[in-house]
Amino acid sequence: MKNSALRAALAGLFAATTLAAAPAFAEKTKFEFWYGNTGDIGERVQEACKKFNDSQADFEIVCTSQNGYDTTLQNTIAAYRAKKQPAITQIYDAGTLDMMLSKAFVPAKKLMADNGYKIDWDNYFPGIANYYATGSGELLSFPFNSSTxxxxxxxxxxxxxxxxxxxxxxxxxxxxxxxxxxxxxxxxxxxxxxxxxxxxxxxxxxxxxxxxxxxxxxxxxxxxxxxxxxxxxxxxxxxxxxxxxxxxxxxxxxxxxxxxxxxxxxxxxxxxxxxxxxxxxxxxxxxxxxxxxxxxxxxxxxxxxxLVGGASLWVMAGRPEAEYKGAAAFLNFIAQPDMVQWWSTVTGYIPVTKTGFESMKKNGFYDKAPYKGREIAIESLTLTQPTDTTRGIRLxxxxxxxxxxxxxxxxxxxxxxxxxxxxxxxxxxxxxxxxxxxxxxxxxxxx
Amino acid sequence: MEKRSVFKSTWLPILFAAPQLLLILLFFYWPVTAVLNWAFTLEPPFGGAAEFVGLDNFKEVFNDQLYWHSVMISIIFAICGPLTAIFIGLVLALAVDRELPGSGFFRFLYILPFAVAGPAGGMAFRFILSPERGLAAMLNEIQPDLWNPAKYGSHALAFVIIIFIWKWAGYTFIFLLAGLQSVPRSLIEAAAMDGSGPIRRAIDIQVPLLAPTLFFLLVTMMTEGFVGSDTFGMVHATTRGGPNHATELMVYRIVDEAFQGLNYSGASAQSLVLIGLIMIFTFIQFRFVERRVHYK
Missing domain, CATH: 3.40.190.10 (Periplasmic binding protein-like II)
Known part of the structure; x- marks a missing residue:
């Protein structure tokens, strides 16, 4: 209840600012991103959204916390059934199979290809990506906050x-x-x-x-x-x-x-x-x-x-074409090495790409306190090649x-x-x- | 026969009733039809074609031993919680009604818990009654495991019942105090003149005259105990149905299965059973208890 009132108020605020800004700037494409993190990490997600909005003038991402991983999945389902789904939603590990079978999403690979981004998919650690990929290895969502x-x-x-x-x-x-x-x-x-x-x-x-x-x-x-x-x-x-x-x-x-x-x-x-x-x-x-x-x-x-834990970002089907351009731009933005390092520093989650990890290692991130020790997680996740028992759980x-x-x-x-x-x-x-x-x-x- | 005047027009009354009918249709009958539909199919969470499975969902529910356990503890919960809440509310109302010094302050104090949402109350009680820290930890220093809702199912059930009582005693208090104030002063004063003390007066005069209010509270509180959203919130914030299913009340199971397990169909089947159970209980109340209630 309170949440929706807040959201309405926020939406009103955004509408007001957009109207006021209208003469100065061209119309921005707005799209929604729902996430489950709360507290400190929730604020970090907001910060990431702000960084993206400040970095370019074409899109505006509106990020809303749903107060928990499970409620994010529930709200996404309810919104999808009412055809009011967000463009991007954060779904936790246990909800992966439900999403996969839902046919309610745009696969990660297709989204990026359609919008002209060339992503080196092999750059994701296979030990992480396989949790969110099909049996044949095609990544469907974007690993975001990952841990072990x-x-x-x-x-x-x-x-x-x-x-x-x-x-x-x-x-x-x-x-x-x-x-x-x-x-x-x-x-x-x-x-x-x-x-x-x-x-x-x-x-x-x-x-x-x-x-x-x-x-x-x-x-x-x-x-x-x-x-x-x-x-x-x-x-x-x-x-x-x-x-x-x-x-x-x-x-x-x-x-x-x-x-x-x-x-x-x-x-x-x-x-x-x-x-x-x-x-x-x-x-x-x-x-x-x-x-x-x-x-x-x-x-x-x-x-x-x-095994990797945490959540990944899914792009929902059934949104206007323009929003997908924005979604692709955002997902590309947060995968840049400097953003990856910032995210890992402020949260404790691990970098999900090899280049992100390498650049952090080169910068000496893992050498001294308080970040020393976090490389153990990457080591643990990449110790052996993923097999039937170590790839993930799809139940x-x-x-x-x-x-x-x-x-x-x-x-x-x-x-x-x-x-x-x-x-x-x-x-x-x-x-x-x-x-x-x-x-x-x-x-x-x-x- | 009584003479009645009848309005000839048919559309005007319907027009007046329309907003209300629309609301009931939208917020009651429509969801109930959806639940009915889901209870006999296997509904995929994101929608799409759902296969008709007949009574399979009900069979699955009834074949589950834990389900019957859940029904049993729900009945215990919906009897112990409301009865105690009404009793405490009654005692408090009788005390405040005597208008001793400070009763205005206490009146405010007793109503306060009702303003606290179930989950918030649960959270607070989790700290107060946690067996290793908080106030209840002192009990365990006398003798280990004297109070341990994380270990014993019976303690855990008592734990959620206590929160229910704490919250709803304030609610029953409001109604009973209002009821008491409509009891004629002259009756009480006459009884006092005849030499009966406060307790005698309460049992013989005030409580019998409160019967309609008490009956109303019994029905609403029991329904609240079975299906109240706060009941779910209390369990969710404290025991989460544990230890080992000991506090999985029916309403907790339904919400948990529907929204955590995304098993909309199984949860719908359980909802229908729960609705049936409440109907039976309400019927019993009206059939056997209400007979003894005099409204005039």
Whole structure:
């Protein structure tokens, strides 16, 4: 309600300024961009929009936050059904398949070719782009804010407890946790029930499938298989660690989520997105040494690349031709190396193109604090060539699948439920959802 | 038979009723037809051809054990929450109605929670009642896990019911206070002269005379408990349906499935079931409770 009133007021304001400016300038083509980020990052998106508007005189982008990734998808759907969709919309990883099957978008490649931009599509890191590309590798949307999960260590606490170096395997993490505990730290490692690091990233780096059909890339008939993979071993390991009070559950419902638990030094280790790198650096008191590392693997595992998270930009179908020129100009603008570096600096998201990353490396961006360590994310994402298990996840109803697994994790770690049967149940329920999704899109093929 | 005067013209009354009819058509019947349509098809989120599947969506809903669990906790929620809210509102209204010093201030204070949106109230309570921090953490210092809505489903359900009561007690208070003020003073004064104390007077005179208001609140509060948008907001801001599905109220499931899961058809089928359930409850209320309510 408030939002729409605000938007109306803003629209009025824009109309007024355009009218006032009309005699001086030629008519600008206006188009809309909806995004889901809020808070600090939301303001950065606004800043990017302003930079674009100031950089040229032909187009004006109007950027509106929809207050969350999920609401952006919902609002985009509602707007599309009412034929009032924005030209560009930001859709999170879990909504990718819904967009792909919607036929409601203009593919990235076509948009840029139609509007005379020559884009070197191979410039995108394949480890990132493949999440948003068809099975045959054609990019449909523009990777925008990308991240991956890493593990955060409080190195000052490690020093006090006599832990040397950054643990690379779960066995080493367990060792470190034991030493921290012995040194009097109540909560060596914090974890919550977010499936993104626990199930999705873990499966990728351990080369374990999440679903059949190449994690869903090859067809809508995919079935979830996490109840038969090393994921179960991981959960058993976490359970053991929890019983020894080395890993501690920290959730919003308990009063403190993992990131505040880490930044308040309540807990000394956590797994989280590289996008939190900025927040963690800003929130931890001066003088506390901390560092990030690639997510741990079990000893003896040949590590694979991790999965990209975040969101990409989709250009919606059914807008006037002139708006597409503007949309193409904007997407080209934010892909320029200086914009890429600015965006990565102020947010903590990673650069999505090779040239962007190279130029940042050359400028010495990653050499010193507070940005040192962020290159770990790129390293983690580009470690190996994308394969069936590490390319991404293309499952319908994925938000609900995440929820089913989260509920199972709650049962396991809060209510002491049996690991295997809880995950079996979550998988069974998820598969029912997948079958319904398949039926909803009967006759559609993934290409 | 009573003599009635009838207006001959047919189009004029319809014209007068038209704006209202249009609104009902637009905001009630039209959405309901869409929901009916979706409940029997598989609706793709972005629109397009939807396949007719008959009763499949309903079968899927009814075969889901968690759905029946959800129905059960919704009924518990929609009985405990409203009854307690009305009871607290009644006690507060009776107290304020006595016009003791400071009652104006308290009247303002009691209405205040109603002005707070459900999600905001939920957020505040999440801090107040979180088991490891906040006020409730003190309980757990006496004995671990004395209060832990993140662990026990029953605590979590109690948690959302508490927020519901906190918010709606203010609302029931407004109605009951207004009702009390229409109770003739002479009756109460006469009873007082006969030597009955405030509690006796409340039970024998004020509450019976408030019956129509209480009945109205019972019906509206229960409906609110089942389908209120604030009920969704409260769950969403606190437990998110957890731990392990323990607080997945029907209305929370519907919104979550429709807008998070983009399963419009399944959510539509559940909506129809919920509408049916509310109809049954309202019928029971009118059939059995209203008989005992005297309006005059």
């Amino acid at each position: 999960a890493v593990i955060y260590y409080n190195m000052s606490a490690f020093e006090k407890a006599g832990v040397t170096g950054k643990p690379q395997t779960w066995e080493e993490v367990a060792e470190a946790a034991k030493k921290l505990k012995a040194a009097g730290y109540e909560c060596p490692m914090a974890f919550n029930f977010d499936t993104w690091p626990l199930m999705e990233q873990f499966s990728a780096i351990h080369d374990q499938p999440i679903a059949t059909e190449g994690n869903g890339y090859k067809g809508l008939n995919a079935e979830l298989v996490v109840n038969k993979t090393k994921f179960i071993d991981e959960l058993k390991f976490f359970k053991k660690m929890q019983d020894e009070k080395l890993f501690v559950v920290k959730t919003k419902q308990l009063g403190m989520d993992i990131v505040p638990a880490f930044t308040s030094q309540t807990c000394q280790i956590m797994m989280s997105s590289i996008a939190d790198h900025g927040t963690v650096g800003k929130t931890l008191p001066e003088g506390v040494k901390w560092d990030v590392a690639m997510l741990p693997v079990f000893k003896g595992t040949e590590r694979k690349k991790s 319908g109803n994925f938000t609900q699948i995440r929820k089913e697994v989260t509920s199972a994790l709650e049962a396991i770690y809060m209510q002491n439920a049996d690991i295997q049967s809880s995950i079996d149940q979550a998988v069974e329920r998820s598969n029912q959802g997948l079958r319904r999704f398949e039926k909803t899109y009967a006759g559609e093929k993934l290409n």
